[in-house]
Every structure is written in C-alpha cells, then in structure tokens.
Amino acid sequence: MRVTVVGIGAIGRAWSISFLRAGHEVRVWDKAPGVVDDARKLIEIILPDLVKNDLLNGRDPADVVGNMKPFPSLEEALEGSDYVQECTAENVEVKREVFSRLDPLTRPDAILASSTSGIVPSSFTEHLQHRERCVVVHPLNPPYLIPAVDIVPSPWTSPETIERAAAFMRSCGQTPIIMKQEDPGFVTIRLQGMMYHECWRMVKSGLASPEDIDTAIRDGLGLRWSFIGPFETADLNAPGGIRDFVGRFGKDLRAIYPTDGPVDWSGELMDMVEAHRRERLPMSEHRNRQLWRDRRLLALAAHKKAQSKGA
Amino acid sequence: MRVTVVGIGAIGRAWSISFLRAGHEVRVWDKAPGVVDDARKLIEIILPDLVKNDLLNGRDPADVVGNMKPFPSLEEALEGSDYVQECTAENVEVKREVFSRLDPLTRPDAILASSTSGIVPSSFTEHLQHRERCVVVHPLNPPYLIPAVDIVPSPWTSPETIERAAAFMRSCGQTPIIMKQEDPGFVTIRLQGMMYHECWRMVKSGLASPEDIDTAIRDGLGLRWSFIGPFETADLNAPGGIRDFVGRFGKDLRAIYPTDGPVDWSGELMDMVEAHRRERLPMSEHRNRQLWRDRRLLALAAHKKAQSKGA
Numbered sequence: 001m002r003v004t005v006v007g008i009g010a011i012g013r014a015w016s017i018s019f020l021r022a023g024h025e026v027r028v029w030d031k032a033p034g035v036v037d038d039a040r041k042l043i044e045i046i047l048p049d050l051v052k053n054d055l056l057n058g059r060d061p062a063d064v065v066g067n068m069k070p071f072p073s074l075e076e077a078l079e080g081s082d083y084v085q086e087c088t089a090e091n092v093e094v095k096r097e098v099f100s101r102l103d104p105l106t107r108p109d110a111i112l113a114s115s116t117s118g119i120v121p122s123s124f125t126e127h128l129q130h131r132e133r134c135v136v137v138h139p140l141n142p143p144y145l146i147p148a149v150d151i152v153p154s155p156w157t158s159p160e161t162i163e164r165a166a167a168f169m170r171s172c173g174q175t176p177i178i179m180k181q182e183d184p185g186f187v188t189i190r191l192q193g194m195m196y197h198e199c200w201r202m203v204k205s206g207l208a209s210p211e212d213i214d215t216a217i218r219d220g221l222g223l224r225w226s227f228i229g230p231f232e233t234a235d236l237n238a239p240g241g242i243r244d245f246v247g248r249f250g251k252d253l254r255a256i257y258p259t260d261g262p263v264d265w266s267g268e269l270m271d272m273v274e275a276h277r278r279e280r281l282p283m284s285e286h287r288n289r290q291l292w293r294d295r296r297l298l299a300l301a302a303h304k305k306a307q308s309k310g311a
Numbered sequence: 312m313r314v315t316v317v318g319i320g321a322i323g324r325a326w327s328i329s330f331l332r333a334g335h336e337v338r339v340w341d342k343a344p345g346v347v348d349d350a351r352k353l354i355e356i357i358l359p360d361l362v363k364n365d366l367l368n369g370r371d372p373a374d375v376v377g378n379m380k381p382f383p384s385l386e387e388a389l390e391g392s393d394y395v396q397e398c399t400a401e402n403v404e405v406k407r408e409v410f411s412r413l414d415p416l417t418r419p420d421a422i423l424a425s426s427t428s429g430i431v432p433s434s435f436t437e438h439l440q441h442r443e444r445c446v447v448v449h450p451l452n453p454p455y456l457i458p459a460v461d462i463v464p465s466p467w468t469s470p471e472t473i474e475r476a477a478a479f480m481r482s483c484g485q486t487p488i489i490m491k492q493e494d495p496g497f498v499t500i501r502l503q504g505m506m507y508h509e510c511w512r513m514v515k516s517g518l519a520s521p522e523d524i525d526t527a528i529r530d531g532l533g534l535r536w537s538f539i540g541p542f543e544t545a546d547l548n549a550p551g552g553i554r555d556f557v558g559r560f561g562k563d564l565r566a567i568y569p570t571d572g573p574v575d576w577s578g579e580l581m582d583m584v585e586a587h588r589r590e591r592l593p594m595s596e597h598r599n600r601q602l603w604r605d606r607r608l609l610a611l612a613a614h615k616k617a618q619s620k621g622a
Contacts (some may be wrong), residue, residue: 044491118563140531148531163616175530177523185567186491187519187527192541193564194509195532198501199541208498212488214497214540219486220459221452221506222540223615225533230503230510230523235588236601246576252429253504255572256496262565266556276545287557290547296538296618303614304534 001168002027004081006074006098008039008234011088011115014142017043019085021050021057021144022066022172028070028076031088036070043068052301059171077107083168085137086114092140103128111165112137114138115205118189121154135165138186139174145301147175152185200263204274208275227304312337312479315392317385317409319350322426323398325453328354330396331375332361332368332455333483339381340388349383351421354379359506361455366378366611368484389416394479396448397425406435414439422476426446429500431493432465449497450485456612459484511574514584520589538615584604 003019004027005012019026023168034038047061051083055225056064068280078084084106091261095114108130112120117138122224125134136152136178143149149169153162166176177187185193199213208216238245263269274285314330315338323341327350332339339347366376382388389395391403395417396488399409408568419441425432428449433435436445447463454460477487479610488498496504510524518577520528536578537580542553549556574580 037504098513112493116542121404126561130562131330140478146531146534148527150527175526177519177527177531179362179519179523181516183496183518184451184563187524188512188531190513191506191524191527191532193567194569195502195541197568198563199504202498204499206491207494208488210542212490213498213502214542215461215486216461216488216502217536217540218500218538218543218576220457220488221502222536222538223457223608223611224532224604226537227530227533229528229533230506231521231525231584231588232529232592234507235592236597237506239597241585241597242588243581250374250599253364253507254573256504257502257508258505259572261570262522262568263587265349265565270554273542274552277542277553281543281546286547286550286552291611293535293539297534300534300537300559300614302342303611307610 001025001082001171002080003086004029004045005087006077006084006102007087007089007278008036009087009140011139012085013039014144014216015085015087015115015139016068017050017144018139018172018174020067021059022180022278023057023059024067026066026068027077027079027081030071031206040065040068040070049298053113054184054208054305055298055301056146078102078110081106081110083111084113086112090116090119092119092123093122095119096127099124099128099134103130109133109162111135111168113141113165118184118186121152121157121185122182124158125154135161136182136186136261137165137169137176138188139300140188143172145173148178148188149174149176150188151176152179152182152186172176183187196265197262198258200265200273201258201260204263204269206306210273211280213252227307231287280286312393313391315388315395316398317341317388317413318342318398318400319347319394320398322450322452323396324350324353325455326396326398326426326450327358327379328361328453328455329450329483329485330369331378334365334368334370335378335483336525337379338388338390338392339603340383348534351376351379351381356396360609364609365616366609366612385412389413389421392417392421393519394422395424397423401427401430403430403434406430410435410439410445417536420444422446422479424476426450429495431495433493436467442467444472447493448476448480449499450545451499454483454485456608458484460485460487461490461498461499462487463493463497465489465493471544488594490558507572507576508573509569511576511580511584512569512571515574515580515593521584522591537611539547539619541581553575578608 001022003024008030010045014027041231050056097214114136121136138150140146169176202208234245235242312333319341327337361367419558423445425447432447436442446468449461451457462472513519545556546553
C-alpha cells in the first residue's frame with residue numbers, strides 16, 4: 001500500500017513507524033520545512049530499540065527508514081496514495097481546511113483518515129465531494145507500541161470505508177475499536193475520562209491520596225487490564241460467567257455510582273494534586289521519567305508479544 | 312511474625328502464600344474439616360510456578376509450606392498471633408460473629424484484619440472490647456501476584472493499627488492503599504465500578520460492542536496502567552505536568568461526563584453482552600481461560616519484577 005502522512009509532528013512520526021514496519025511506502029509532507037528531517041532522525045533513534053525487542057517484524061532499520069519519502073508539496077505526497085493519515089493541529093478549522101485540500105488531490109477511493117482525538121468527523125468532512133471515504137482513526141500514543149485505535153465514522157462514512165480502514169489497521173498490527181456512530185467521546189477517551197473523574201472525586205472527598213489511587217491501578221487493576229478487558233475480566237471472575245458476576249457484585253457496584261456530577265479539577269484541589277505529583281517527581285526529572293515510561297511501554301509490548309507467541 | 316488465617320477458601324489460601332513467602336509462620340483454621348488439607352495441596356501446586364518465575368523470594372517450596380500450620384480449634388490457631396487475617400463468608404452477620412470470637416481470643420495488640428471487599432468495618436467491630444485494632448485489609452485476587460490492597464479503617468481504628476497493618480503488608484510485598492475513612496466503595500472497587508459503568512453505558516447506547524470496549528483497555532489504556540497510575544499518566548502526558556494536562560484536555564474530558572445515572576445491567580442488555588462473551592468463549596472453555604489468565608498474571612508479575620530490578 002502507498003500511504004501518505006500529512007503533518008509529521010509527534011503523532012505523524014509515530015504513525016509512520018507503524019506503517020513502515022508493516023512494509024508500506026510512507027510518503028510524508030509537512031507545512032513546516034525541516035520537520036520531516038527531524039522526524040526521520042528521531043525514527044532512526046527509535047528503530048534499533050524496536051529491533052532489540054523483536055518489535056520490527058524482522059525488518060532492517062535502514063530499509064524501513066528508506067521507505068519513508070518526503071515530498072516538498074502536498075500534491076506530490078498524495079500522488080497515487082491508497083490511505084492518507086492526517087496529523088495536523090487539533091482544531092476543527094484546520095482539519096476542515098486540510099480535508100478540503102485532500103479531497104480533490106486524492107483518488108476518490110483513497111481513505112482519508114484523521115488522527116483527531118475528539119473532533120467528530122462530520123464537522124470537517126460534510127462539504128467534501130467524496131466525503132464517504134473520510135473517517136477518524138485515532139491512535140493512543142505511540143501506535144507502534146499501543147495497538148488499540150478508535151475508528152469513528154461520520155453519518156456518511158461508507159461501511160466499506162470502515163471495513164477497509166480496519167483491515168489496513170490490522171495489517172499494521174493495530175487493533176481497531178469500531179464505533180457504531182460518531183460521538184465526541186471516543187471509546188478510549190471515555191474510558192480514560194471516567195477513570196479520571198473517579199480519581200479526582202476520591203481525592204476531593206478525602207477518601208484517598210493521588211498516590212494511593214495510582215497504586216490501586218498500577219499495582220492492582222491495571223495488571224489484568226493489560227491483557228484482558230473489563231468485560232472479559234468480569235466474565236472470568238465468576239464461575240458462571242458475566243451474568244453470574246453481575247448477580248454477585250452488580251448491586252454493590254451500582255450502589256457506589258456517584259450522582260453529584262463531575263468534580264472541578266481546579267483551584268485548591270489542583271494545587272493539592274499537583275503538589276502531590278511534584279513531591280514524587282520534581283519537574284527537573286519529568287523528561288527522564290517520560291523516557292522511563294517509554295522504555296517500560298516498549299518492554300511491556302515485547303513481553304506481550306512473547307506471551308502471545310507462547311499461547 | 313506469627314500470622315493466623317481464619318477461613319482457608321480461595322482468599323485465605325492466596326493470602327497464606329503471600330504471608331508464607333515473606334517468611335511468616337501461618338497458623339490456619341477453618342470451620343469446615345478437610346478444607347485446610349485441600350488448601351495445602353493447592354498451595355503445593357502453585358509454589359513451583361512461583362519459583363520458576365523468581366517470585367518466591369528465593370525460598371524453598373518445602374520450607375514455605377512447612378511453615379503453614381493447621382489447628383483443629385480457633386483458640387489454638389490464634390495463640391500468640393500478631394496479625395489475624397479473617398477470610399470467612401462475605402456477610403455482615405458472619406463477620407460480626409467471627410470478630411466477636413476473635414476479640415477475646417487474641418492479644419489486645421494483635422491486629423484483626425478482615426478481607427471483606429465492601430462491608431465497612433464499623434458494621435462488625437463496634438461492639439468489641441478492643442475494636443481499635445480492627446481494620447479491613449482487602450486484597451485483589453491473588454495477593455501474591457497483585458500487590459495492591461485496600462486498607463480501610465473504621466472511625467475507631469487507631470492510627471497505630473493502620474500504620475502497623477500497612478507495614479506488615481509492605482513486609483509481604485503488598486502495596487497498601489490507605490483510605491482516610493471508611494466507605495462501602497473501597498478504592499479498588501470504585502475504580503472497577505466506574506469502569507464497568509462506562510463500559511455498559513457505551514454498549515447500551517450503541518456506541519461500541521463489548522469486544523471493542525475490551526480492546527480499548529487490553530490493547531490500549533491497560534498497557535500504561537500496568538505500571539503507572541492515572542495521575543502519573545496524566546502528569547507525564549503533558550510537558551508541564553498534570554496542571555498542563557488538565558489545561559489541555561480537562562474541558563473535553565469533563566464534557567463527556569454522563570448525567571443519566573447508572574445503566575441497568577440486566578434484561579436485553581445482559582442477554583446481548585452475555586451472548587457476545589459466549590461467542591468468544593464457550594462455557595466449556597471458561598475454566599481453561601481462567602487458568603490462562605492466571606498464567607498471564609504470573610508472567611506479568613515476573614516481567615514487572617525484572618523491570619523494576621533493571622531500573
């Protein structure tokens with residue numbers, strides 16, 4: 001497949017690795033000069049780590065990066081493309097303008113996918129001539145280590161577009177989450193959001209500290225969730241499966257449902273949570289801890305791959 | 312330390328492994344005859360797997376199991392005990408009766424801990440003479456692979472009891488979550504509950520299938536959450552830390568907060584979710600999948616241990 005990545009900041013760069021690893025030609029364009037060269041250099045730093053962890057499909061890093069092709073104009077980058085991944089600014093006006101350019105410059109059957117994390121596709125594709133091939137394909141970051149992607153159709157996205165986008169994602173090692181209709185809360189965002197809401201609520205109501213809440217996930221619930229989802233977790237947690245689980249625990253879980261609306265994550269509550277975080281991690285160590293997180297994520301991806309091979 | 316486990320079903324058995332591994336003498340009693348022998352046999356099956364994965368602190372399985380001592384009477388099992396872990400039926404009347412027996416049979420400074428997952432400690436300890444040393448210490452299952460434990464004080468639990476229970480837990484390799492006051496929604500239960508609420512809501516509103524939602528966690532959010540909690544995740548997801556994160560994403564996350572109360576997990580919705588699960592996992596394979604889950608949890612615990620050694 002011939003893929004075009006439009007905008008090669010952090011998201012476009014990470015997508016490129018995923019596409020290149022799958023053996024696709026990746027044509028790249030960015031409106032800012034020099035950004036493409038920076039992206040290539042960063043990708044060259046990342047690839048050896050993927051090789052070391054058996055996460056580059058046995059490919060040679062030099063070949064992989066050689067398949068990334070920068071173009072000075074958007075027109076050339078889009079030439080003959082089968083799949084376009086838009087990774088520009090998170091702003092509906094920008095998306096609208098970019099998609100207005102992409103539509104006439106691409107084959108009518110090329111898929112135009114946006115990386116947006118919360119702008120519904122109808123808001124920037126309605127006016128296009130071939131709007132049925134436009135869809136949101138939203139990654140967690142970085143997609144070459146985190147397989148799940150939200151696929152969000154607009155009301156006019158064709159079923160064939162959804163199917164082809166999902167198939168392309170699977171060919172890149174991603175696992176698509178196919179939303180049945182558009183909604184500003186994508187599945188991955190909603191689940192994150194509800195988790196955050198409950199975390200802040202518990203801190204505000206004085207039940208537990210941010211650190212203790214992090215412990216509950218990091219050393220508790222997050223372990224199972226790194227290889228089975230909530231429905232499967234519940235299904236396996238009762239001898240008779242999910243109906244049995246709800247029969248045993250449903251009433252108690254429903255009883256603790258909050259009815260007081262979302263907590264405001266600001267003011268003194270924010271001061272307190274931020275102070276908690278800075279006590280554990282001074283800003284001077286912030287960048288190092290991000291790099292540590294990235295290494296852990298890489299090691300976990302390698303662990304999961306080895307485990308699924310063994311199964 | 313001399314530890315007594317009261318009730319040796321699935322939870323008592325799993326706790327015993329955690330206590331034994333830390334080098335404690337574990338005195339065991341169960342009202343049902345024969346259960347203790349069954350528990351010992353199951354523990355003997357589990358220990359070699361822990362050794363293989365370097366999760367038994369370098370101890371010899373025979374020594375470990377030799378430190379587990381069954382007693383025919385509760386009185387004898389409690390003799391000289393420093394810490395008692397109650398693992399009887401999840402019923403407030405049962406807990407009340409058991410704690411009424413434990414209180415006079417133990418040293419007044421012994422800690423009496425309940426494994427309950429949602430009964431507040433005030434409801435079964437109020438009448439006791441030495442109620443200040445009673446506390447909930449709630450494990451996820453099994454605690455020898457999942458470190459996080461909720462520590463829940465009643466209004467009369469002494470700060471010293473909380474501190475000593477937390478220290479004992481740390482000595483066993485657990486990571487305590489210390490709730491600042493009792494509430495029927497323990498921290499680990501609330502976080503699970505809110506996750507379930509949002510999962511069922513999305514299925515009910517037709518946004519996504521149970522399988523797609525599981526994908527969002529298992530191949531998405533759950534990866535980071537297996538080694539960093541939600542507050543740290545947010546803190547690392549913006550260059551300026553958590554305040555910067557909320558400034559960037561808070562408004563959108565708050566906008567998707569549901570206002571329609573908890574979804575009812577029953578009727579046609581349950582039929583549909585159950586059918587989804589059974590399609591992926593026939594009940595005839597349920598037990599095998601549970602064993603697979605347990606192996607994956609073991610492998611993940613080993614992976615995390617190796618990673619934290621490397622760090």
